[in-house]
Amino acid sequence: MLEPTIKPYEYSYITQQVTTLVSAYLTLNDQRMRQITLATTLERIIPLLPDQDPLAREFLQGLQALPPKRQAALDLLQTLQPLVIPFAQPTPKQLSKLFRKVKKLPQPNWAALNLHELTYLGWNDGGNQKKYLVAPWEDRLIGIQGDFAPQTVKGVCAICHTIGNVSLFTAITKRNGVTGYTRQGNYICRDSAQCNRQLTDPQRLQDFLTVVRPSKGR
Ligand SMILES: [Zn+2]
Structure with a gap:
């Protein structure tokens, strides 16, 4: 059973990082520079993800194979939402x-x-x-x-x-x-x-x- 552990502001941070990564992909043609940017992104995101969680693992795999497309990034980010603690909706x-x-x-x-x-x-x-x-x-x-x-x-x-x-x-x-x-x-x-x-x-x-x-x- 999944236990959400990511705070919404952490999710916003992850979203920013992934969006920045795609922007870098779209402007950098150099493969080595892309790899460095990806490594930096992973370094920042991994500490926020629950260890050993299958969804988080899939997300990271998806991130490493991410094509330079904004929609692909948004779709990937969506898959992380079950791990995010939602704001408790007041009645x-x-x-x-x-x-x-x-x-x-x-x-x-x-x-x-x-x-x-x-x-x-x-x-x-x-x-x-x-x-x-x-x-x-x-x-x-x-x-x-x-x-x-x-x-x-x-x-x-x-x-x-x-x-x-x-x-x-x-x-x-x-x-x-x-x-x-x-x-x-x-x-x-x-x-x-x-x-x-x-x-x-x-x-x-x-x-x-x-x-x-x-x-x-x-
Ligand atoms: Zn504001």
Whole structure:
């Protein structure tokens, strides 16, 4: 029986590595350079895969025989998904508990989300210019809501640290009670699914949450 052990952000990292490998294949004609790039990719990926697992072994074999085609890389990456721990999908009731102050909480479009690719959950309420985030924090989930500007600009996302289409997210954070509410503005990816695919270091998400997280008692 398969026991998933790969975290979604590790899967995002593996995806990035494999995508980079194919790009290198498509630009490098030198066979020796290709071999070196493959060796580097393997070196980075192998520590993230479960030892002795038949699926992981097949994946590595497939990677070593990978043709220089993007679709082949995507197909190969798919085969690894049963080994990825999916984001635990909260029920509508759990979601409303995370956002007690929101009267009519819009639900995420679950059908469009791949739970194997989510380190955190984020969705937009475009009509009301809001964004909702659900993320792990100290062994539980926390919900963060904020205003989300309709304008999209090119910039670095405060969560995944990648350059892309970002918008200003303004969470309302209560500081120590003396200063009252502080508005914390950060540019983050418009598309949180894309952000998750670019999020390879969970510490970056934790750092972001430290800044925007509502303090206790709110
Ligand atoms: Zn991002």
